[in-house]
Amino acid sequence: MKKFSNLPSDLVYESMLGFAAAHARLVNVHLDPLFVTRKNPNRSKVALISGGGSGHEPLHTGFVGVGMLDAACPGQVFTSPTPNQMLAAAKAVGSDAGVLFIVKNYAGDVMNFQMAMDMMDLEFASVLVNDDVSFDAGAHTAGRRGVAGTLVVEKIVGAAAERGDDLAACKRLGDQVNGRTASMGVAFTSCTVPEAGVATFEIGPQEMEIGVGIHGEPGRRRAAFEPAGAIVAELMAAILKDLAPRKGQEVLLHVNGLGGTPLMELYLLYQLANEHLGSAGLVPVRSLVGNYTTSLEMAGASLTVTLLSEEMKALWDAPVVTPSLRW
Amino acid sequence: MKKFSNLPSDLVYESMLGFAAAHARLVNVHLDPLFVTRKNPNRSKVALISGGGSGHEPLHTGFVGVGMLDAACPGQVFTSPTPNQMLAAAKAVGSDAGVLFIVKNYAGDVMNFQMAMDMMDLEFASVLVNDDVSFDAGAHTAGRRGVAGTLVVEKIVGAAAERGDDLAACKRLGDQVNGRTASMGVAFTSCTVPEAGVATFEIGPQEMEIGVGIHGEPGRRRAAFEPAGAIVAELMAAILKDLAPRKGQEVLLHVNGLGGTPLMELYLLYQLANEHLGSAGLVPVRSLVGNYTTSLEMAGASLTVTLLSEEMKALWDAPVVTPSLRW
Numbered sequence: 001m002k003k004f005s006n007l008p009s010d011l012v013y014e015s016m017l018g019f020a021a022a023h024a025r026l027v028n029v030h031l032d033p034l035f036v037t038r039k040n041p042n043r044s045k046v047a048l049i050s051g052g053g054s055g056h057e058p059l060h061t062g063f064v065g066v067g068m069l070d071a072a073c074p075g076q077v078f079t080s081p082t083p084n085q086m087l088a089a090a091k092a093v094g095s096d097a098g099v100l101f102i103v104k105n106y107a108g109d110v111m112n113f114q115m116a117m118d119m120m121d122l123e124f125a126s127v128l129v130n131d132d133v134s135f136d137a138g139a140h141t142a143g144r145r146g147v148a149g150t151l152v153v154e155k156i157v158g159a160a161a162e163r164g165d166d167l168a169a170c171k172r173l174g175d176q177v178n179g180r181t182a183s184m185g186v187a188f189t190s191c192t193v194p195e196a197g198v199a200t201f202e203i204g205p206q207e208m209e210i211g212v213g214i215h216g217e218p219g220r221r222r223a224a225f226e227p228a229g230a231i232v233a234e235l236m237a238a239i240l241k242d243l244a245p246r247k248g249q250e251v252l253l254h255v256n257g258l259g260g261t262p263l264m265e266l267y268l269l270y271q272l273a274n275e276h277l278g279s280a281g282l283v284p285v286r287s288l289v290g291n292y293t294t295s296l297e298m299a300g301a302s303l304t305v306t307l308l309s310e311e312m313k314a315l316w317d318a319p320v321v322t323p324s325l326r327w
Numbered sequence: 328m329k330k331f332s333n334l335p336s337d338l339v340y341e342s343m344l345g346f347a348a349a350h351a352r353l354v355n356v357h358l359d360p361l362f363v364t365r366k367n368p369n370r371s372k373v374a375l376i377s378g379g380g381s382g383h384e385p386l387h388t389g390f391v392g393v394g395m396l397d398a399a400c401p402g403q404v405f406t407s408p409t410p411n412q413m414l415a416a417a418k419a420v421g422s423d424a425g426v427l428f429i430v431k432n433y434a435g436d437v438m439n440f441q442m443a444m445d446m447m448d449l450e451f452a453s454v455l456v457n458d459d460v461s462f463d464a465g466a467h468t469a470g471r472r473g474v475a476g477t478l479v480v481e482k483i484v485g486a487a488a489e490r491g492d493d494l495a496a497c498k499r500l501g502d503q504v505n506g507r508t509a510s511m512g513v514a515f516t517s518c519t520v521p522e523a524g525v526a527t528f529e530i531g532p533q534e535m536e537i538g539v540g541i542h543g544e545p546g547r548r549r550a551a552f553e554p555a556g557a558i559v560a561e562l563m564a565a566i567l568k569d570l571a572p573r574k575g576q577e578v579l580l581h582v583n584g585l586g587g588t589p590l591m592e593l594y595l596l597y598q599l600a601n602e603h604l605g606s607a608g609l610v611p612v613r614s615l616v617g618n619y620t621t622s623l624e625m626a627g628a629s630l631t632v633t634l635l636s637e638e639m640k641a642l643w644d645a646p647v648v649t650p651s652l653r654w
Binding site: 015284 | 329592617
């Protein structure tokens with residue numbers, strides 16, 4: 001295992017110090033307990049807080065800022081943050097307008113966010129993100145997993161909170177966006193958790209894992225490697241089966257790299273998925289291509305489709321100023 | 328070799344179709360010959376044009392837009408674009424204000440840009456970028472190589488052109504930024520050129536290539552893998568020896584991923600390099616961390632330091648609206 005690190009056990013901490021230094025004009029990093037807040041929180045709005053295991057950067061810390069998250073709590077690599085982190089973050093950014101927790105559907109995250117919510121003394125609600133259509137249950141999961149669609153929920157609800165929507169409206173919108181979002185990924189390689197030091201799973205040089213989870217969880221099937229066209233067709237078929245969109249529906253198409261796949265290949269996937277959507281009678285009107293919800297250095301990618309309403313489109317377009325998403 | 332592609336020979340073309348579709352509001356992609364222009368070129372300003380082999384994305388195509396490049400010409404993977412592409416790009420975006428070519432110092436790029444310049448009927452100048460301090464000559468090079476510092480030249484000169492600086496001023500500034508910028512990288516793995524189908528070089532599981540080039544060219548030395556602190560110390564020593572800055576100098580610190588290294592590790596490098604600069608009496612006032620000048624899926628990173636003047640700092644901060652750099 002070759003990684004840029006000193007002690008693997010210090011990697012998250014040292015990395016967060018670098019994140020703090022590199023983005024000092026946008027965020028504050030609190031070290032004990034560890035959480036990130038946007039510079040100059042706006043206390044008159046609903047506070048959006050997310051979090052999860054590290055190793056998926058820029059999710060979630062890179063999305064803290066104006067128009068998106070108010071705070072993010074990073075755990076150790078692929079390990080849920082603690083209730084203590086979540087409560088400290090809520091105390092730092094929360095107000096009488098309430099706190100909305102955005103939680104990816106993994107047993108550890110769900111349990112720890114629930115423990116934090118049980119101890120909250122501010123008004124709160126939560127949105128559970130479970131956009132992964134590949135698989136309904138698995139070792140790390142309690143039902144469908146939350147993957148790259150989490151960014152879409154965070155961006156759209158972040159814009160709604162920024163314009164002043166109340167807690168109930170933000171919660172309702174978050175559930176709506178999650179319900180209109182579906183994702184599925186594929187891995188060509190495993191990743192290596194620094195403190196484990198060995199690959200999370202074995203995969204042959206001519207194999208791929210269709211429907212892989214963002215921690216390397218098993219997908220739908222282990223398959224022989226295929227050309228990109230066949231891969232996109234399989235992922236898009238599963239996504240569109242789940243979403244069952246009407247013809248003419250406007251959509252957001254998000255191609256997400258898992259960490260080790262060149263941008264050139266992600267754009268090729270975008271082209272193929274875009275064509276596929278067109279053939280299915282859908283209208284891709286917004287796009288996002290890049291490494292946003294990663295699995296350390298895993299080679300692979302996921303496709304995410306969100307069925308957009310006019311309101312969701314406007315909220316997607318609203319200004320966002322974070323370390324890793326900005327327009 | 329597992330890559331998202333249909334025919335490896337079509338990867339650049341299909342990828343550019345996806346790039347065009349994903350960023351239709353920011354750029355136009357011209358297919359024959361292949362080049363990218365910003366939407367609604369401003370014909371009253373100096374036109375900045377760059378280009379080079381594909382496989383380094385987002386460099387250069389991702390930097391086309393307001394405040395940065397007017398056009399970019401992508402070649403095949405790790406292969407110079409042709410003079411024909413450069414001339415077509417110049418025709419599309421050039422005007423009486425002149426054209427500034429930004430050229431990375433590789434024999435093929437230099438030769439082809441020179442051939443294009445020999446056929447230009449607009450006023451033009453060029454800036455040769457050679458920020459890599461690792462090595463003075465090599466198989467693909469004619470002197471120091473142009474690597475991740477190219478982005479810094481393109482951003483700062485792009486802002487100068489946008490505010491109306493004339494051709495001579497843009498050329499002078501570009502040379503100045505290049506002269507005040509130094510970079511050095513390290514690779515943990517090779518990359519695989521799609522049409523070659525085999526790794527560009529061999530490297531053992533406990534080895535690293537210090538001073539690697541962005542096409543996998545040999546660096547200063549093949550070394551045993553070391554903790555991040557030792558790697559950063561070696562890269563920064565070479566960079567600061569080259570720049571010989573005065574104490575108190577303000578600098579830009581750019582940590583660039585080569586494609587296969589997680590963002591978490593890049594932030595750890597930022598932290599270590601930032602500390603190193605502080606110890607050397609320098610003041611990092613601007614930062615950029617991410618995969619910007621890549622080598623396909625190579626695991627590794629480079630550090631770039633630019634000695635900032637007040638003017639350069641203001642130009643760095645000026646608005647930029649491109650697919651991959653935006654503020």
